Amino acid sequence: MNVLSSQHRLPPLAAGVILLLLLAIGALRFDHFLTPANLSNLPADYAFVTIAAVGATFVILSGGIDLSVGSLVAFTAVLAAHLIAAGWHPLAAAGVCLLIGTTLGAAMGGLIVAFDLPPFMVTLAGMFGLRAAAFLVRDQSVGVSHPFLAALARDGVLRLPGGFEAPPRSTLMLAVLLAGWALAARTRFGRGVYALGGHERSARMMGVPIGFTKVRVYALAGACSTLAGIVLMFDTRSGNPAAGAGLELAVIASVVVGGTLLSGGVGSVLGTLIGVLILGAIRMLIDFEGTLSAAWTSIATGVLLLTFVALQRALIVWAGWRAQAAAASGTWTRRVEV
């Protein structure tokens, strides 16, 4: 295998190792940690984060950034709740929200492309504007109850062998992940996103439709955030205009921990899932520990994060050495004839 392309695969791989390590620590320290029910909770609790993060992965891969995630989640959650409270069927509300969210994402992408604006600015404006819009829909949280939601929570749970359970949001998350992976790795659009983030000027010279790709990337991110908002709304059966504050940073952090370069062009959707789960597992360890004060919770979160990204770094360096050493044991050869 060659060094570089495996170098790109290394960070998510190392992240995977770290995740297993975290779970092992939990299993050794706490009685009820490594139970199927608890392990089922991890993806379920982070389903909406993961779904939003899939969209953010595309944005970051394309060399952009999306700060509007948290606000869009809140906006769609409130809007959906509002519609359901007004008598809509949840699915109809979800559909309408999805349409609106995707359009909003596409609009942000369109602005970025049309005026060649920094994505930071446009999505920051989105973050401000959509938060306000959420408060305009409802200035406080709305609870909803609908037979469909109750039925979904009751009957939608997939029971897997071994006592594992997948509530609908986990299943949906898996579907989104799969779709995201396929889109990134197996479509021209996905390859274009990677190219765009790798070197925008070159990508233009190689015929990638830059503008169209960007608009689609932000539309996709909008759709994912919206879906995340709907998942959140269905799960909590409420929409809160203040929800998801700071979610954008958490999402970007997950993407980056999962091995995606913030500068674009390198990374994977799978890495993002691992990134979310690492941050989730850290949180879960802290919850199980159950002795940390607020101050210590912050400090421990920071220190654990550092420990594990440093470890990830070390693993990558180590693997790089290994690869080099293995290669160096070969002979001095001229590589290729032209």
Added chain:
Amino acid sequence: ERPAAPSSTPAPTAGSPVKPTPAPSAAKLVVGFSQIGAESAWRSANTASIKDEAARRGVDLKFSDAQGDQENQVRAIRSFIQQRVDAIAFAPKTEDGWQAVLEEAHKAGIPVILTDRLVKVDNPDLYTTFIGSDFVEEGRRAAEWLAKATSGNAVIAELQGTPGSAPAIDRKKGFEAEIAKHPGMSIIKSQSGNFERAKGKEVCEAFLRSPEGPKLTALYAHNDDMALGAIQAIESAGRRPGRDILIVSIDGVRDAFQAMLDGTLNCSVECNPLLGPQLFDTIERVKRGEKVPKHIQTEEGVYDQSRVTAEVVKARRY
């Protein structure tokens, strides 16, 4: 050593948990508590009270700080359920959004005690009891005091809490309902100060600077911190806080008592964070199978300058 989860026993009905507690009294009580975060000194005092009381009684407290994120609270409660704690207590960040996770706790047969504020759920059986103050009532009391102090005539500016948060909404609601009874009282300025001292100061400066600024005779702040910031703003605008402008706020933290002693703050409606003893009393009663009321009101007072002495300030624990 932990008591096994009573999953076989039928779920307790609210207020009267039928679950017998045959567990030997020697077994340590395990309680999970999910705190919202540490957004103020009031909250820190709340946390400290609960932790200290748990330590005093030898309760095994699983404490989780959600860092201001409701989702983290949900996750913490789920992890408490996984750990089969004897009781779950939490201070909900918002009223809505707890249906699903409380159903899970209910299914697992773990009693849930709310502190600090109520939640909205389909089925009130999902929680056992609520210990805490009533934000609406606090707002009402603040208005009541102000009405009495001004004989029902005041031009009021309001410093709201964080937009969308339950205390901000309810304290506003209660205050407005009360002053509606007094035609001479009106709120002419209202803006959010995010419960922050610095924002309170900045917003109050803007109030005083506005065309209506000179007309203001009273200030109502949703918490003490904002009032303390506002006092500085009033001083630097050349007016006398506590005299030219009456100030009433909520919480009753030590700095507020000091300000009342100094004469710059007029009244603070207490919102007691020291819930620890009451909380664990209640949990023990629930565990013993006793019936507890659905709402346990905390003991709280309304303090104004007349009630505050140096001793009172010194005795304040938070």
Added chain:
Amino acid sequence: MTSRDPSPRPRPLPAPVWPALGILTLIVFNALSDTLAPSGPGLLGPGAFLHVAVVDGAPAGALIDILHYGGAIAILALGMAPVIATRGVDLSVGAVMAIAAAAAARLSIAGTPGVPALAGALAVAGACGLWNGVLVVTLRLQPFVATLVLMVAGRGLAQMLTGGQILTFHDPLLEYLDQGRPGWLPMPMPFLLGAALLVLTCLATRRAPLGLLIESVGSNPEAARLSGVRAGPLVVGCYVWCAACAGLAGLIAGAGIKAADPFNTGRNAELAAIFAVVVGGTSLLGGRFSLAGAFVGGMLMQGLTTTMYARDIRSDVAPLPQALLILTICAAGAPRARALARRLAGRPRGTA
């Protein structure tokens, strides 16, 4: 050796122009609202946005408020700009603000006089920056993650420093950082500090080669290395500088309320600072940076907030008009938009 008959070269407008135009828009909007409102205070009457009163020999008013509170944001932005120019970002500035304020409060309460307390707090902040810089340079973590660590942990540290309380302190020197109005120029101290820092940093980066070295690292790290630029110390230096600026901003924030509030000081400060830098014409991708732009960007950020107060806009919906204004400013400043405008005006086009 230009070829003959070159098209008129439209010099790009200097970076601070766009945020400055944004502030101007806000001022005009406020002035119009004051004059047009039926029972408004008029253009300059008491309570008007443009009204400047004199309190205790120092001017006061909404405009002065912008300078006052914008000063701290501008200082943050002046620190953040070089970091962004090296292709980095510092998310921990808010936490560092809280830490510095807490450290100053602790020192002051322990009886340390003003100058050492100030120096001590700034040193603590600088140490935070050193930590960030070392993580970025030696561990080669992505700056986003490296500074995220301190962003998360730092607030905890600040709370530990204050013991979970809001620590009230009294120190004339520290308070002077916020309330000071020097006799020779009775303007808000944070603004004067920011302006002084701006002049200082401009001298350091534009007269001396420092700015070029920083830009070269952000523009093409490999080429900078091959040109003999020692990127490591340079980048660490940028993070230390950024944290020191954040420390100063934290002290100003603490001085403003005469207390260290570890819970709220510097909340969302990182976004405000990055906003100021980017709206001031610095690209998040590194390379060229504009300090003056960052400074004015900070003022614009505060201008948005002050307008919200002045116009009595509910703070939960205020972000909507703010977002629209941000977009308008950005779009107006975009070369693409200017090219479009030129084309509409019938003149030849610039870059394709």
Added chain:
Amino acid sequence: MPSPLRDAANPQTPPTPPTDRLPAAPALTADGLEVAFPGVRALDRAGLELLPGEIHALMGENGAGKSTLIKVLSGLLRPDHGRVRVGGRAVTLHGLADAEHAGISTVFQEIDLIPTMSVADNLILGREPTRAGWIRARASRLRARAALARVGLDLDPAIGLAQLPIAVRQLVAIARALDIRARILILDEPTSALSPRETDGLFHLLRRLRREGVAVLMVTHALAQAYEIADRITVLRNGAHVGTWLTPDLPRLALIQAMTGHAQPASPAAAPPAPTAPRPDSTSAPPALEVRALGRRRAVRPTDFSLRRGESLGIAGLLGSGRSELVRLLFGADRPDTGRVFTHGRPVAPGSVPAAIEAGMAMTPEDRRAQGLMLDLSVRDNILLALHARRGLTRPLRPRERDRLVRHYIDSLRIRTPDAETPVGSLSGGNQQKVLLARWLALQPTVLILDEPTRGIDVGARAEIESLIASLRDRGLAVVLVSSELDEIARLCTRALVLRDRARVGECTGTACTESALLAMIAGDSPPAAGARP
């Protein structure tokens, strides 16, 4: 002063009619093209005619507008005025896709490809074989392999592009362009990064395409290449069409005159005073540069050589022979595993660029865009960077001194830029190279290492740079010159090393360093083992 040649060619009249050998219907015509950038008029009524089955050379000085013309023909730039016709039909090209649709395939000059992607991904980006929208992985791999095979590149398509030297990337870019069945193939300086061997291979390919009726437009600065392969030559000057000639009708001198607009005083080959023998200074002084057993695993085997003041050492070899790696070790850009470097008798800390610069060395890297220039910074900043970095923050240059230096190098290297504040990225390729050179000359080094310094530089400037190198050498600098152009080494160097398979295989001195001698050494007695890849 109008030259007779110019009058004879009469640039105002349409290009010389094609001979009977060429079919009549042009594959592409462009006329009256105008493109203005801020400060420059890059194209000023430029035109071109391409016939099917011809190889057409487009020539001109640096900044003449060749690349701009090509960008217009490929749809990347929209001209302010003028028309492009493909196959007789007027077309408006809105983008690369339009051009490809019209049968035009282009290799751009500043193509960096996508460094974060693999070779295969780069080759098939945007043309991946799909079924119902999904990329077919196996078919993609096959297509990538086939594309590589077409240019004779045997390399793992899964390898990351960033790992490859610029020459190989250039071949990948060519492979990509050949991957679609184009009727018009445009190559902007495809050979500037290639060594003679690869150039031969490319020309072979182009001839085959010519037989198939493809119209090929190629930019080159090497006169010899133009005369070797082109059927016709079009010359641009200051963005304007000067003339089009059948190659045999255009003597070299006339071509140079057409490009520069004035009679060249001397042919470039004669420009630098050719050294006859090494002229070492006093033998007692330590050598300016001494290299002992310098090597790095997988890069270069331990190599020794030394160089005195006033000497110039050429390093010759094929693509991938380890020339760039050797000089990078020398300069501390990579950390050597073994060996030491001394300048003027003093050891230089290994693996440290600042140490090498402090010791008096300077190096222009081969890949000017990735390793050399800060494209978004100004010409001024790019020139002053290394000097500033060496002087550090404590000894800044006085502003007046900075202005003087910048002006001096812009003038003396004839850098064509609107002004010193223009971002370097908007200069033409050759002018970018000159800026890079200026950066290192400003350091006034004692040991100057040049890796392909004349890549992409026009004839006139090349002559100037060559004579500059010669005069620097004669003023006592030690010069190390890596070049794929053997005649350049032969002309400029007092000694030459030849590398093959990452090891030193030969050396020659003085007059013995002829092109043919070098070629023989490079080729070796037996051809090197082919295609061995770890």
